[in-house]
Amino acid sequence: MVTQSNKDNRLELVGQSAARVFFGHTVLCLGLIFMLSPIVVIIASSTHLTSTLQQQGLQWLPGNQALENYGRIFKFEAGFTDQITPLAMLVNSLVVATSVAVLTTLFSLLTAYAIVFFRMPGKHIIFWTVLVTLLFPLESRFVNTFSVTVSLGLINTYAGIVLPVLAAALGTFFFRQFFLSLPKELIEAASLDGAGPFRFLKDIVVPLSYSRAGAIFVIAFMIGWNQYLWPLMITSDDSLYTLVRGIRFIGQESGPGMALVVITILPPFFLLLGFQRWFFNSLSSQ
Amino acid sequence: MSKVQLANVRKTYPNGAEAVCGVDMEIQSGEFIVFVGPSGCGKSTLLRMVAGLEKITDGEIHIDDRLINDVSPADRDVAMVFQNYALYPHMTVRGNMSYGLKNRGMPKAEIDQKVTDAAKMLRIADFLDRQPNQLSGGQRQRVAMGRAIVREPKVFLFDEPLSNLDAKLRVQMRIEIKRLQRRMNVTSIYVTHDQTEAMTLADRLAVINDGKIEQMGSPIELYNNPATLFVASFIGAPQVNLMPVSFDGNSLVSGDVNILGFTDLPTDTDLVLGIRPDDMHLDDNGQFPLRVDIVEQHGADNLIYGGVLGAAMRGEDETEFCFKAGQNMLPDLETTLKLGFNAERAMVFNKATGERLR
Numbered sequence: 001m002v003t004q005s006n007k008d009n010r011l012e013l014v015g016q017s018a019a020r021v022f023f024g025h026t027v028l029c030l031g032l033i034f035m036l037s038p039i040v041v042i043i044a045s046s047t048h049l050t051s052t053l054q055q056q057g058l059q060w061l062p063g064n065q066a067l068e069n070y071g072r073i074f075k076f077e078a079g080f081t082d083q084i085t086p087l088a089m090l091v092n093s094l095v096v097a098t099s100v101a102v103l104t105t106l107f108s109l110l111t112a113y114a115i116v117f118f119r120m121p122g123k124h125i126i127f128w129t130v131l132v133t134l135l136f137p138l139e140s141r142f143v144n145t146f147s148v149t150v151s152l153g154l155i156n157t158y159a160g161i162v163l164p165v166l167a168a169a170l171g172t173f174f175f176r177q178f179f180l181s182l183p184k185e186l187i188e189a190a191s192l193d194g195a196g197p198f199r200f201l202k203d204i205v206v207p208l209s210y211s212r213a214g215a216i217f218v219i220a221f222m223i224g225w226n227q228y229l230w231p232l233m234i235t236s237d238d239s240l241y242t243l244v245r246g247i248r249f250i251g252q253e254s255g256p257g258m259a260l261v262v263i264t265i266l267p268p269f270f271l272l273l274g275f276q277r278w279f280f281n282s283l284s285s286q
Numbered sequence: 287m288s289k290v291q292l293a294n295v296r297k298t299y300p301n302g303a304e305a306v307c308g309v310d311m312e313i314q315s316g317e318f319i320v321f322v323g324p325s326g327c328g329k330s331t332l333l334r335m336v337a338g339l340e341k342i343t344d345g346e347i348h349i350d351d352r353l354i355n356d357v358s359p360a361d362r363d364v365a366m367v368f369q370n371y372a373l374y375p376h377m378t379v380r381g382n383m384s385y386g387l388k389n390r391g392m393p394k395a396e397i398d399q400k401v402t403d404a405a406k407m408l409r410i411a412d413f414l415d416r417q418p419n420q421l422s423g424g425q426r427q428r429v430a431m432g433r434a435i436v437r438e439p440k441v442f443l444f445d446e447p448l449s450n451l452d453a454k455l456r457v458q459m460r461i462e463i464k465r466l467q468r469r470m471n472v473t474s475i476y477v478t479h480d481q482t483e484a485m486t487l488a489d490r491l492a493v494i495n496d497g498k499i500e501q502m503g504s505p506i507e508l509y510n511n512p513a514t515l516f517v518a519s520f521i522g523a524p525q526v527n528l529m530p531v532s533f534d535g536n537s538l539v540s541g542d543v544n545i546l547g548f549t550d551l552p553t554d555t556d557l558v559l560g561i562r563p564d565d566m567h568l569d570d571n572g573q574f575p576l577r578v579d580i581v582e583q584h585g586a587d588n589l590i591y592g593g594v595l596g597a598a599m600r601g602e603d604e605t606e607f608c609f610k611a612g613q614n615m616l617p618d619l620e621t622t623l624k625l626g627f628n629a630e631r632a633m634v635f636n637k638a639t640g641e642r643l644r
Contacts, residue, residue, distance in 0.1 A: 183370060183372065185368045185369075185370060185372035186372055186374070188337075188339050188359075188366070188368070188372065189366070189368060189372040189373075189374075189433075190374075190385075191338075191339070191358075191359050191360065192337065192338075192339075192359045192360060192364070192365065192366055192386070193360065193385050193386035193389055193433075194360035194386055194389035194390055195360075195385075195389055199389065203374075203385070204374055204376075207376045208375065208376055
């Protein structure tokens with residue numbers, strides 16, 4: 001498909017009829033509407049009275065209750081010991097999500113480094129075992145994981161929430177593919193320059209991995225942020241409630257509930273905005 | 287300035303493959319040695335054993351009388367220039383050149399001085415703050431050389447550094463490398479499969495085949511006096527003309543072609559006659575009738591290729607000769623030329639062993 005400018009100084013797509021261009025754009029716009037509509041509905045609904053939402057369903061157009069709804073959230077206290085406040089829940093969500101993101105990125109990178117750059121007996125077995133864990137998401141094994149976590153004494157702790165949900169397999173696979181694509185001569189040149197395994201990791205592998213680490217960080221953050229089932233199982237302590245659990249307390253189909261949903265969406269959104277250059281570069285580059 | 291000694295060096299891989307089968311060599315201080323040979327002959331493996339990137343299965347390597355078999359690459363005081371440059375992509379040119387020195391704990395001021403000096407020598411001083419992906423192939427190669435130079439090593443190692451460059455750049459860089467090496471007087475080992483590079487760069491040349499050194503000597507020695515059929519065919523462009531012959535007591539016989547002027551050769555063995563294209567000339571009484579197939583005009587010289595009429599077949603193909611002539615020699619295709627040759631410079635080899643008999 002070649003572009004050329006005609007005498008009118010407009011760019012034409014040679015070989016593409018107007019109908020085809022129109023069709024393409026229509027499909028894309030419909031897709032965009034489809035993806036964005038839930039968010040539009042949520043934001044709009046968050047500015048209405050609870051009674052409006054309950055009688056007339058979710059709203060498409062904004063209302064006039066924005067200030068009241070958002071204000072209600074920040075004054076909200078609930079739960080057995082009044083510890084479930086939006087701020088507390090936000091902090092918990094941030095702690096869990098950031099821990100999952102940091103630990104996932106760190107462990108995956110180190111595991112992939114060991115698997116790719118060292119001669120280690122059984123490293124293929126280790127890699128495939130790690131990969132096989134992708135077949136066993138938490139939802140398929142939570143009873144066993146629960147027993148193990150309890151026996152380790154991790155009930156009602158951040159560690160108990162974070163450790164079983166680390167997305168290590170995904171990260172390990174991703175970094176491994178990247179490390180395998182690095183030219184062998186790079187290690188040799190570094191070795192001649194006096195870089196042992198640790199220096200090579202610190203000075204060369206890690207800097208080259210920044211954009212990929214950014215992508216894994218964002219994905220793992222989302223996973224941690226959206227955790228619902230597992231924290232529900234492993235914590236009963238109100239002070240450990242995360243935002244996604246707290247929505248139930250405020251009222252799922254209420255105005256303030258919708259407002260809390262909007263607030264819940266924001267941190268991952270800002271994170272993705274901040275990391276987007278790295279994220280898209282690393283996922284689309286070879 | 288250091289000498290390098292290889293004594294019976296062997297490399298055998300775990301699966302039994304022998305890459306290097308007993309190499310002995312003494313490289314004098316400041317010499318530019320070139321290892322040349324076809325792909326897979328073991329020349330790169332040999333270089334990498336000197337660098338410490340491959341374990342030595344057997345034998346010993348000494349640099350300046352120090353046994354380095356079990357010394358790590360960084361402690362051998364060697365520097366290597368790779369075929370694909372192997373620059374650190376996330377560091378600037380300055381970073382690339384100073385990394386090795388930083389790891390050695392050199393003070394920053396000294397590092398900066400060395401980097402600046404090397405950059406000036408290689409004419410890359412303007413690029414010190416650029417990253418490798420902002421440089422052309424030739425510039426990257428110079429950065430790779432700069433990285434080796436700043437370390438002031440005992441030995442420079444080059445692993446086919448010019449293979450990734452275009453033809454014109456290759457010629458330029460070849461001259462730069464030679465100039466640099468002369469100026470710095472550092473012992474250098476250079477690996478290439480390009481015989482022109484080998485001939486022009488080397489003080490001494492080692493032709494390697496199947497893990498063994500076929501012959502080692504100055505380039506012109508190898509050209510004029512190849513010890514084996516392999517060396518004769520590998521060195522020299524265009525390639526030496528070869529014809530399967532046998533000796534009947536008086537002359538060399540190949541099919542219908544009879545070549546006089548040879549004596550004292552075994553009569554019951556298959557032989558190969560080798561004559562270089564520039565040792566042939568037009569001669570009405572010449573013993574080689576050549577049917578002209580292709581005329582290549584190279585500017586100052588013309589190369590005329592064609593089949594030798596009546597000669598024995600070389601395997602499945604007819605014996606083809608190449609004849610070097612001036613630019614005015616433009617015979618028509620399919621005509622027959624009669625060629626004579628300089629008998630003193632002709633070579634005869636034992637076909638089975640490759641050994642040179644005359």
